[in-house]
Amino acid sequence: MRLNHVNELRLDTRDALRDAAEELYAEKGIDGVTTRGLAERAGVNMAAVNYHFRNKDNLTLEVFRDVARRTVKRRLDSLARIEAEAATENRAPHLWDVVEAFVDAYVNDDTPRTGILLAHLVLQHRVRPTEWTRAIVAQELDDFALRYMAVLHRAVPHLNEREVHWRYHLMVGAVMMSLSDQRTDGRMKRLSDGLANPEDRSQFRQELISFLVASFGSPCGGDGP
Amino acid sequence: MRLNHVNELRLDTRDALRDAAEELYAEKGIDGVTTRGLAERAGVNMAAVNYHFRNKDNLTLEVFRDVARRTVKRRLDSLARIEAEAATENRAPHLWDVVEAFVDAYVNDDTPRTGILLAHLVLQHRVRPTEWTRAIVAQELDDFALRYMAVLHRAVPHLNEREVHWRYHLMVGAVMMSLSDQRTDGRMKRLSDGLANPEDRSQFRQELISFLVASFGSPCGGDGP
DNA sequence: GCATGTTTCAAACATGCGCTTGAATCATGT
DNA sequence: ACATGATTCAAGCGCATGTTTGAAACATGC
Numbered sequence: 001m002r003l004n005h006v007n008e009l010r011l012d013t014r015d016a017l018r019d020a021a022e023e024l025y026a027e028k029g030i031d032g033v034t035t036r037g038l039a040e041r042a043g044v045n046m047a048a049v050n051y052h053f054r055n056k057d058n059l060t061l062e063v064f065r066d067v068a069r070r071t072v073k074r075r076l077d078s079l080a081r082i083e084a085e086a087a088t089e090n091r092a093p094h095l096w097d098v099v100e101a102f103v104d105a106y107v108n109d110d111t112p113r114t115g116i117l118l119a120h121l122v123l124q125h126r127v128r129p130t131e132w133t134r135a136i137v138a139q140e141l142d143d144f145a146l147r148y149m150a151v152l153h154r155a156v157p158h159l160n161e162r163e164v165h166w167r168y169h170l171m172v173g174a175v176m177m178s179l180s181d182q183r184t185d186g187r188m189k190r191l192s193d194g195l196a197n198p199e200d201r202s203q204f205r206q207e208l209i210s211f212l213v214a215s216f217g218s219p220c221g222g223d224g225p
Numbered sequence: 226m227r228l229n230h231v232n233e234l235r236l237d238t239r240d241a242l243r244d245a246a247e248e249l250y251a252e253k254g255i256d257g258v259t260t261r262g263l264a265e266r267a268g269v270n271m272a273a274v275n276y277h278f279r280n281k282d283n284l285t286l287e288v289f290r291d292v293a294r295r296t297v298k299r300r301l302d303s304l305a306r307i308e309a310e311a312a313t314e315n316r317a318p319h320l321w322d323v324v325e326a327f328v329d330a331y332v333n334d335d336t337p338r339t340g341i342l343l344a345h346l347v348l349q350h351r352v353r354p355t356e357w358t359r360a361i362v363a364q365e366l367d368d369f370a371l372r373y374m375a376v377l378h379r380a381v382p383h384l385n386e387r388e389v390h391w392r393y394h395l396m397v398g399a400v401m402m403s404l405s406d407q408r409t410d411g412r413m414k415r416l417s418d419g420l421a422n423p424e425d426r427s428q429f430r431q432e433l434i435s436f437l438v439a440s441f442g443s444p445c446g447g448d449g450p
Numbered sequence: 451g452c453a454t455g456t457t458t459c460a461a462a463c464a465t466g467c468g469c470t471t472g473a474a475t476c477a478t479g480t
Numbered sequence: 481a482c483a484t485g486a487t488t489c490a491a492g493c494g495c496a497t498g499t500t501t502g503a504a505a506c507a508t509g510c
Contacts, residue, residue, distance in 0.1 A: 013487080031256075031353050035468060045489050052487095072466060120352070126405040127345070127352050128256050137412070144417055165421035166432040169413045174400025180351040180395060187362070188394045191370055196390035200432040207391040215440030238457080260498055270459050275499060277457095 012053045016042040021063045026113045029184070030060070030124045061132040067117045068140040075105045075144065079151050095155040099212045102148065102171070106179060107205045119179035121174070156216050171212055176206065236434040237269040239277045241267040246288045251338045253348045254409070255285070292342045296330045300369065303329065306377050311358040323435045325394070327373065331404060332430045347397070381441050393404035396437050403433065 020042035020192045024033045035056055037047040053059040078101035086093040106115030125133035147169065153164045181188050182198035188199050239247030249258045260281055263295065264271040278284040303326035311318045350358035378389045391392035406413050407423035414422050423429050 029353055036466095043485095046468095047470080047489070048487085056261075056468065123348055123352050126402065126409050127348050127471080128254055129409050132317050137410075142412075142416060147397070149416075150356065162420045163432065163435075165413060165417040166411050167407060167436050169421070170403055170433070174399040175388040177398025177401060178395055181398075184351050184354050185362075187367075188390060191367060192390040194388065195387045196394070207388065209302075210388075210396050211392050214442055215436050217439055217442065222445065259496080261496090271498095272459070272500080273455095273457085281498065 009079060013042070013044050013048050016044060017049060017059065017061060021059055022117065023066075025060075025063065025120060026116050026183075030120055057130070057132050061222055062134065063097070064117065064121045064132075065136050065140060069135050069190065069192045070111065071105045071114055071118055072144045074138060075101055075148065078104065079148065083151065091155065093155045094149055095152075095177065095208070095216055096213055098148075098152050099171075099209055099216070103175065103205060103208050103212070106175060107201055107208065109201065115179050116183050118181075120177045121175050123180055152216075159216070168218055174211065175208065178204070236267050238273050242273060242277060242284065242429065243413050245286060245308050246284055246340065250285075250288065250345060251341050255345055262382070282355070282357050283358060286360065289342065289346045289357075290361050290365060292339060293346065294363050295336070296339055297365060297369045299330045300326055300373065304373065308376065317382065318376055318380045320377075321434070321438055321443055323377050323380045324396075324441070326432055328400065328430060328433050328437070331400060331435065332426055334426065336357075340404050344401045344408075348405055377441075378449070388445055392441055396440070399436065400433065403429070405448075 017038065020038055020204050021033070024038060024041055028037075035046055038049060038059075040057075042048075047058055049059060053194045081092045081100075082101060085097075089129065106118065120131065121136065125137055149164055149168050152168060153159070155160070156164065159167070178188075178198060182204070189199070196203075196207070242263065245263055245393070246258070249263060249266055253262075260271055263274060263281075263284075267273075274281055274284060278287065305323045307318045307326060310322075333344065340369075346358065346361065350362055356357050374389055374393050377393060378384070378386065381389065384392065403413075404424060409431070421428075421432070
């Protein structure tokens with residue numbers, strides 16, 4: 001049975017491992033976490049990872065799949081709300097709202113770790129795709145991406161389908177990289193002498209959204225040769 | 226002396242290793258390359274890596290430092306040309322030209338491997354910063370970034386300094402991620418049923434530039450709440 | 451043509467990793 | 481109280497990787 005003594009502070013060994021994994025992955029990145037470090041942080045024996053999760057990849061998969069699901073759920077809810085509001089007013093969704101729905105899933109005060117974890121997942125998948133990153137991206141994120149692009153397209157009808165695809169992916173790239181800057185490098189803050197500071201969440205949110213809205217904006221900004 | 230037989234096709238062992246490293250890093254990503262694989266591709270003994278480069282990190286550093294320098298040089302030349310032209314016409318540089326100078330260093334037909342190598346370097350630095358990634362970013366790329374932002378700011382005087390910093394970094398993120406999509410994942414092509422295809426270099430170049438120009442564009446695209 | 455410094459090579463070494471093992475401990479039903 | 485199954489634990493196995501080694505092969509100066 002899965003119960004320690006009554007009033008035991010720590011949860012299950014299994015849950016302790018999952019929590020420790022989420023913490024460590026957020027702190028050290030995916031490659032930086034070892035079975036030994038995981039067990040130590042969770043305060044359990046190393047073999048517990050294999051006992052409860054079969055292997056380390058499986059634990060990692062569970063952790064990141066949940067992060068992906070939480071994020072997707074949050075954004076789908078936002079999209080539904082945006083579409084409902086647009087429907088009652090009999091108009092297309094506002095670009096600003098659609099972009100905000102995307103960004104808010106990463107940059108919000110409720111779930112401060114989610115953004116950086118997702119960024120780790122996506123960057124890891126780009127740097128070194130594995131079975132489990134592929135599984136999460138394909139099973140949890142692809143459907144959402146298509147759904148999101150459908151709504152997005154209605155907000156930016158002046159773009160054709162190809163452009164919507166391109167700009168969606170470029171948007172994802174910009175957001176992921178800015179999230180990772182915040183944690184690993186601090187390059188933006190360093191180069192700007194602290195003027196541009198991703199640690200300031202409201203600044204982060206505002207700069208990100210205004211950049212993205214502009215990038216999707218109506219074709220009045222470009223002055224080609 | 227560093228010479229094999231006369232008319233020997235292969236270069237130095239040292240150069241053979243460097244070439245093999247550049248090839249393999251572009252193909253397999255940074256983590257996917259081992260000393261053994263490197264030696265095999267170069268057709269030399271494994272110990273040659275340590276004999277000629279002291280250790281593997283040092284070889285990697287040399288390879289990527291040169292890639293960084295080539296890229297930066299190309300862009301500095303472009304910037305100089307843009308500024309000269311702007312000066313003769315007594316005007317600020319055109320945003321379109323400045324963005325093009327950035328993108329062209331990655332997406333061009335002269336050096337097809339450079340873009341993906343740089344993307345690998347930057348993403349690696351974000352996913353798992355090490356001594357040698359830090360060294361290259363700080364020593365080879367930071368100065369350029371500041372120089373580039375100075376020119377950029379003159380092309381988009383309607384943005385303040387903070388916004389320029391933010392958008393420059395977001396631009397870098399978007400470009401890096403789209404480069405890596407092209408190689409590792411193919412997600413964009415998959416999700417769009419082939420409509421958006423980064424392998425098509427001219428499409429790549431065009432979509433990237435129009436996205437970026439729009440994102441810096443004058444503040445007419447955003448419709449905040 | 452031999453002596454000397456340089457380069458190559460097969461083999462082994464050291465380390466860190468994920469994972470397994472078999473015994474010990476714990477929780478529970480009867 | 482005992483039996484049974486679930487869980488924990490210290491120890492170590494197997495493997496891949498970067499690195500070292502000491503001898504052999506090579507090139508060069510005198």
